[in-house]
Amino acid sequence: xENRVLPNFDLQFDEQPDWRRLEVGETDLSAEARVPLRxxxxxxxxxxxxxxxxxxxxPGLRAGENDLTRIAPGRPQAEGVKLLVSGSITDENGRPLxxxxxxxxxxxxxxxxxxxxxxxxxxxxxxxLGYGRVLTxxxxxxxxATIRPGSYLVRPxxxxxxxxxxxxxxxxxxxxxxxxxxxxxxxxxxxxxGFQLFGAAGARQIGAESVSRTEGIDTxxxxxxxxxxxxxxxxxx
Amino acid sequence: xETENYTCEDTVGPYYAPAFLDDDRQNLTNFYDYLxxxxxxxxxxxxxILDRDGNPVKPVLVEAWQADANGRRRxxxxxxxxxxxxxxxxxxxxxxxxxxxxxxxxxxxxxxxCRESPxxxxxxxxxxxxxxGTERLATQIFFEGRPENESDPLLLSLPEPLRPxxxxxxxxDNSDGVPVYRIDLKLRCADETPFFEDRFG
Ligand SMILES: [Fe+3]
Numbered sequence: 001x002e003n004r005v006l007p008n009f010d011l012q013f014d015e016q017p018d019w020r021r022l023e024v025g026e027t028d029l030s031a032e033a034r035v036p037l038r039x040x041x042x043x044x045x046x047x048x049x050x051x052x053x054x055x056x057x058x059p060g061l062r063a064g065e066n067d068l069t070r071i072a073p074g075r076p077q078a079e080g081v082k083l084l085v086s087g088s089i090t091d092e093n094g095r096p097l098x099x100x101x102x103x104x105x106x107x108x109x110x111x112x113x114x115x116x117x118x119x120x121x122x123x124x125x126x127x128x129l130g131y132g133r134v135l136t137x138x139x140x141x142x143x144x145a146t147i148r149p150g151s152y153l154v155r156p157x158x159x160x161x162x163x164x165x166x167x168x169x170x171x172x173x174x175x176x177x178x179x180x181x182x183x184x185x186x187x188x189x190x191x192x193x194g195f196q197l198f199g200a201a202g203a204r205q206i207g208a209e210s211v212s213r214t215e216g217i218d219t220x221x222x223x224x225x226x227x228x229x230x231x232x233x234x235x236x237x
Numbered sequence: 238x239e240t241e242n243y244t245c246e247d248t249v250g251p252y253y254a255p256a257f258l259d260d261d262r263q264n265l266t267n268f269y270d271y272l273x274x275x276x277x278x279x280x281x282x283x284x285x286i287l288d289r290d291g292n293p294v295k296p297v298l299v300e301a302w303q304a305d306a307n308g309r310r311r312x313x314x315x316x317x318x319x320x321x322x323x324x325x326x327x328x329x330x331x332x333x334x335x336x337x338x339x340x341x342x343x344x345x346x347x348x349x350x351c352r353e354s355p356x357x358x359x360x361x362x363x364x365x366x367x368x369x370g371t372e373r374l375a376t377q378i379f380f381e382g383r384p385e386n387e388s389d390p391l392l393l394s395l396p397e398p399l400r401p402x403x404x405x406x407x408x409x410d411n412s413d414g415v416p417v418y419r420i421d422l423k424l425r426c427a428d429e430t431p432f433f434e435d436r437f438g
Binding site for chain 1: 241242243244245246247248249250251252253254288289290292294296300302303310311312313316326327328334348353354355356358361363365367368369370371372373374375377389390391393394395396424425426429430431432433434435436
């Protein structure tokens with residue numbers, strides 16, 4: 001894939017230097033075909049509210065959906081280091097966000113997802129699905145159990161590995177965030193193009209580990225989530 | 238930068254579960270399992286998400302939200318309003334594994350000036366796209382030929398040549414006689430779709 005330069009690219013359309021342009025991480029070949037070229041355009045004041053999501057009915061959760069270490073309650077645990085990840089979800093001003101849906105997915109111990117499109121050849125774990133959900137409580141707190149995901153080779157043609165990470169999606173009310181939690185001291189963080197784009201803010205994306213005292217859990221991880229920035233929260237109650 | 242402390246957006250990656258969608262929310266005229274239908278005219282909005290080379294991006298998670306037929310949008314502030322259609326939640330999230338999307342919905346009403354929207358708005362649908370390798374992309378689409386488009390503040394914020402890129406075009410009705418609107422969302426190309434910065438504050 002050559003890096004094409006666009007002819008007569010219509011930058012003359014009044015773009016301002018302080019508008020944000022999304023970047024392509026270095027060597028991120030998957031992104032360089034689709035990250036927009038132009039800066040994100042400002043939303044006029046009169047249209048702002050319309051970019052905050054509608055309030056929707058959130059799903060009722062089944063028991064055990066926040067325990068990814070098992071396929072279902074009472075079934076055997078998957079292989080690997082058992083993690084208990086917990087924290088709070090707040091807005092930028094520290095107000096807890098109650099009843100928001102946290103959706104979680106991660107690869108298994110060997111770095112493979114159960115997703116049909118994952119080309120990895122690593123083994124599947126019959127006791128690990130890798131997808132779960134939890135709602136925050138009245139104090140905006142959540143917790144879920146999972147297996148520490150393995151690193152995986154995401155682009156074999158350029159030998160690019162992803163650091164261990166847990167995918168997280170937060171939604172409910174007007175909160176909206178798609179993010180990933182990473183692990184401390186992972187040498188692959190230094191060469192992950194997406195992580196490097198965070199710069200100093202990458203430190204916020206790393207969970208804090210400690211030895212767990214919870215039965216059936218090896219490691220506790222604290223990961224607080226703050227909804228802000230591009231994720232409009234200004235219309236919460 | 239001032240005292241930013243928020244969690245960073247990251248790419249959704251390719252391996253989120255279709256099953257993490259709690260319901261099929263590609264059809265907003267069917268309010269979950271209830272038989273009551275929302276007010277308004279049923280329409281289909283369809284299109285493709287195309288990359289630099291004109292190839293469909295796959296998969297894409299598409300989120301859409303919109304006002305009801307009266308132009309009222311469901312927010313925490315409007316939930317108890319009498320003119321909000323109780324049988325329409327206006328929120329869709331669906332998994333597009335072939336790079337195309339199709340939403341069966343109600344033609345959104347033009348938005349009158351109200352508490353939530355101090356300015357009148359043309360009928361629109363807000364779209365968020367999530368795909369591997371980029372963070373969330375936000376935009377709004379409008380309907381070709383609507384007179385309200387001429388005074389919509391978001392459309393007017395764009396240089397005139399960019400405005401048609403957000404207009405869904407009327408296509409022939411489908412075999413059930415339902416009006417079909419089509420819009421392709423184009424990325425990293427000369428006629429790229431405009432996307433908006435919803436970092437406020
Ligand atoms: Fe991943």
